[in-house]
Amino acid sequence: MNYFSETLKKYFLIPVVSIKSLDKIIPLTQTLQDAGIKFLEITYRNENAGEALRILQKNNFNIIIGAGTIRTLAQAEEAIQCGAQFLVSPGYNKDIIHFAAKKNIPFVPGVDSTLGIELANSEGFSLLKFFPAEISGGVKWLKSIKGPYPEIKFIPTGGITLENLDFYVKLANVAGIGGSFLAPKNLISESKWDKIALICNKAIKIVESARE
Ligand code: 3PG
Numbered sequence: 001m002n003y004f005s006e007t008l009k010k011y012f013l014i015p016v017v018s019i020k021s022l023d024k025i026i027p028l029t030q031t032l033q034d035a036g037i038k039f040l041e042i043t044y045r046n047e048n049a050g051e052a053l054r055i056l057q058k059n060n061f062n063i064i065i066g067a068g069t070i071r072t073l074a075q076a077e078e079a080i081q082c083g084a085q086f087l088v089s090p091g092y093n094k095d096i097i098h099f100a101a102k103k104n105i106p107f108v109p110g111v112d113s114t115l116g117i118e119l120a121n122s123e124g125f126s127l128l129k130f131f132p133a134e135i136s137g138g139v140k141w142l143k144s145i146k147g148p149y150p151e152i153k154f155i156p157t158g159g160i161t162l163e164n165l166d167f168y169v170k171l172a173n174v175a176g177i178g179g180s181f182l183a184p185k186n187l188i189s190e191s192k193w194d195k196i197a198l199i200c201n202k203a204i205k206i207v208e209s210a211r212e
Helices: 002-011 022-035 049-058 073-081 094-103 114-122 138-146 165-169 185-189 193-210
Strands: 013-017 039-043 064-068 127-130 153-156 177-179
Touching: 002 039, 002 064, 013 193, 022 049, 022 185, 022 193, 039 049, 049 064, 049 073, 064 073, 073 094, 114 127, 138 153, 138 165, 153 177, 165 177, 165 193, 185 193
Parallel strands: 013 039, 013 177, 039 064, 127 153
Antiparallel strands: none
């Protein structure tokens, strides 16, 4: 977990993407890397996730590649075989938690409640995905949860945009930000790499100035 957490501290942003056409994965990853992004999360929301990970495994990007929306052991297993370097789940799944621990791969379970925090924390987790962030209370939720759970850090994901990013990044219990806003699916499908680079540049600037 250390390498993942340490890199997250510095780079903070995790673009979350679902790959519809596999021919987009290389130019997309190149664009993100050139823009200064250090993470990419490929979601298991369609049948291309494993293959997209496999393609990236064969290429030498200087980006930490992970698999998201992991809901089953089969997906976790495939993702690791295909080179995923971290796993993310939308919720709390005990089987996946134990599997990830056995495989010694960084894993970030998702929560949206005190119950989720308690369950994940009782398994030793102090870095959690807060999902779906905006609709579950967003910045207000994170501020309220800091009192009872000061040591727990979150990666809010779901509904984050360039417009609200700044409010999240300023919170002491936010350890990183995930979202598709960094590489929106319409821009990926239209191969608008320059526009994606521009969004990432803006997001990086927001993070840098919010954390000064
Ligand atoms: C995820 O899978 O983590 C989320 O769907 C990302 O949410 P967003 O599209 O609102 O950023």
